[in-house]
Amino acid sequence: MSATTDILTPAAGLHALGSEATALMRLLDDTFESWGVEAGADAVTMPPLLPAADLARLDYYENFPHQAVVAAPLDLERTSSSPFCCDTGCFPCDALLPAALGLPSAACYAVYLENRNRRLPGDTLVTVCSWCFRQEARYEGLRRQLSFRMREIVAIGSKEHADEHLRTFTERITAFAAALDLPLRREAACDPFYDKGGAKAVLQRLVPVKHEFLFEDLAIASVNTHRNFFGDRCSITLESTGGPAFTSCVAFGLERWLSALVRRHGGWDEAATAVVRARSVH
Structure with missing residues (x-):
């Protein structure tokens, strides 16, 4: 099938993938999961639905009302x-x-909720791939969808552990993109729900909590630090300090990677060949 016809039955932000697109999706997800496992992450499976009350305790509906799906x-x-x-x-x-x-908009929420009220003996990593959901003003092919899959690698532990996690994977994403001949630019991002003149937005500009990797105008990956927000809200503490854990995550929007690779390389076969080649040298 062509790059166009292998995306099936589009309707209101919902797409089915044909065999070639599915094979490329699995190849990419296997690549990103292996990065986490090689770094010491436990590969886990989390539910695609979460209690709305739990998400509300994390300010989800206050911060992301425009994306929320219930x-x-x-x-x-x-x-x-x-x-x-x-x-x-x-x-x-x-x-x-x-x-x-x-229906959460990111895979990592379930990881923090699964670890609530736990005292961790040390630094930890978890990797998970979950269905995510976002209400959007408009939907566009694989670029912007109502439901999509996100692979995340999540760090929980000390501040140094959370910070090093982002440094390591920023370098890995950059090198992988170069091997793919996929030009990405890294940009600091403010969460869109903050008033541009508000205190939180000013803080994020001074000390960014999120960097996105963009192909053209499309963010296909991000690295995010949450400081001790989730550790505090979910009562995840460290044995070493007794205080709340710090967290950070690296996220890959899998369908968006498909869109970027096919646009760059011209077809599913060419995109898959590029990924296999990049994996062999990366």
């Missing part, structure tokens, strides 16, 4: 009087029970 089961006592509407393609709100489940 899920609710049907209220079986009301569906007969409020049935599915074929004209709108929706169940009416009064046919639903309260939305107590959240």
